[in-house]
Amino acid sequence: MFNLPVTNIGGSELFVLEFGDIVNYFSVYTAALFAFALIFTALAIVSRPEKMVDIAFGGDAYYTKEIDPGLLRFQRFMAIACGLATLGAVVSGDVFNFTLFVSMVGITNIGIVAAYKNKHVLNAAFQYGIVAMLATVPLFGGAAIVLATTGTLSLWELYTAAVAVPLIAKIFLVLGVMGEGMAPFYIAKAEITRAQGAPFILMVHVSSLLVFLRVVEIVISM
Amino acid sequence: MDQVYVLGLLVVFAGVLIGFYALMRERDDLHRILLTDLAEILALALIALVATDLAEALILPGLVVGISELLAVSEVYLAKEDLRTPPTAPPFRIEVMESAPGIMALILVAYGIILSGFTGGAVAAVGAIFYFLCRGQNEQFAIIETVSGYAWVFWIGAFFIFMLLPAYWFFAVMIAGGAILVKVMAKMSLIGTMRGGEHV
Numbered sequence: 001m002f003n004l005p006v007t008n009i010g011g012s013e014l015f016v017l018e019f020g021d022i023v024n025y026f027s028v029y030t031a032a033l034f035a036f037a038l039i040f041t042a043l044a045i046v047s048r049p050e051k052m053v054d055i056a057f058g059g060d061a062y063y064t065k066e067i068d069p070g071l072l073r074f075q076r077f078m079a080i081a082c083g084l085a086t087l088g089a090v091v092s093g094d095v096f097n098f099t100l101f102v103s104m105v106g107i108t109n110i111g112i113v114a115a116y117k118n119k120h121v122l123n124a125a126f127q128y129g130i131v132a133m134l135a136t137v138p139l140f141g142g143a144a145i146v147l148a149t150t151g152t153l154s155l156w157e158l159y160t161a162a163v164a165v166p167l168i169a170k171i172f173l174v175l176g177v178m179g180e181g182m183a184p185f186y187i188a189k190a191e192i193t194r195a196q197g198a199p200f201i202l203m204v205h206v207s208s209l210l211v212f213l214r215v216v217e218i219v220i221s222m
Numbered sequence: 223m224d225q226v227y228v229l230g231l232l233v234v235f236a237g238v239l240i241g242f243y244a245l246m247r248e249r250d251d252l253h254r255i256l257l258t259d260l261a262e263i264l265a266l267a268l269i270a271l272v273a274t275d276l277a278e279a280l281i282l283p284g285l286v287v288g289i290s291e292l293l294a295v296s297e298v299y300l301a302k303e304d305l306r307t308p309p310t311a312p313p314f315r316i317e318v319m320e321s322a323p324g325i326m327a328l329i330l331v332a333y334g335i336i337l338s339g340f341t342g343g344a345v346a347a348v349g350a351i352f353y354f355l356c357r358g359q360n361e362q363f364a365i366i367e368t369v370s371g372y373a374w375v376f377w378i379g380a381f382f383i384f385m386l387l388p389a390y391w392f393f394a395v396m397i398a399g400g401a402i403l404v405k406v407m408a409k410m411s412l413i414g415t416m417r418g419g420e421h422v
Contacts (some may be wrong), residue, residue, distance in 0.1 A: 100391065129295035130245075130255070130295065133291045133295060135246070136284075137262065137265040144272055145268070
């Protein structure tokens, strides 16, 4: 019943998950992304966070940092939520669902970064939050223009040759994903990654990478 | 694409340009949050321009995502600027605020239960909020949270009945109506009361 119209990027579909008229699909490409996200979500669930050690410059002295278990618990929760949102984003068969999952990745990324109570890190998280909020304008705008010009949001329809998606909608989608998943590329990256809790901070990078790879597939196939 | 849509699109793009330029110029962090919120309205305007039933259905998730991002950024701002101060006792005493809440809350909650559903939840919640505002808040908010959680589960369960056993739709409507009433009421009555209380 379901045949993926474009197979030059994602390969043919392996498995189709149908929720009414919203049909998620696992092609070779999206299944690989899904497996990657699943592995890192599992890591966020089971991993024991590292403890930071600061070494005093020019001497033998070092000190370990106190880490509040409550904050780590929150960070772990946010990392798991981020993993789940990424899982949804990489297999979504609907443009609007994809944008919603991507903005959820953005929100959880803010949460992961902001869990650490340090003035500089919070500053970086705030700036990132502003960018992520602004990015919803092109993100939802792109999905809305797709809907207005083609009359559908389903990727199954949009991938067919008969449906032409305007370039501006594609640009908007990419811009939106860039804004939401920009944490790893942010100018204050050093501040963000200085926050403790290595496995959880890692989720910021993984989720951004995966949603980027997914939006590339969507935009080229459309 | 008709001309009205293109015209609307141009207006929204002009708004986006103005909004982004304003954000570029603004230096005060609080003002930037407010400007960002204004810019998000433009995303909703872009969806609304589609002007179909589907667009109407898409505005709600768009709005929810916008509000949740706004809440997250505001929390980060509060933590960043160290703006958390414990709530203080009200500076003045108003007689009617001690006598009215009981009866007013009772009437509103009763009327909300008659209305049921989302609207009923909102009406009943106004009664509950009025009560908490006037009488202070020493209740166990964890219990309200728990009730809200269970109500949410019932609500979702009702949707599964719709999907799997459509013949029992009336039963599902009743469950969903009651559960959303409890959920909205419980959630709304927590507004403004969660921060800094002793049972939080």
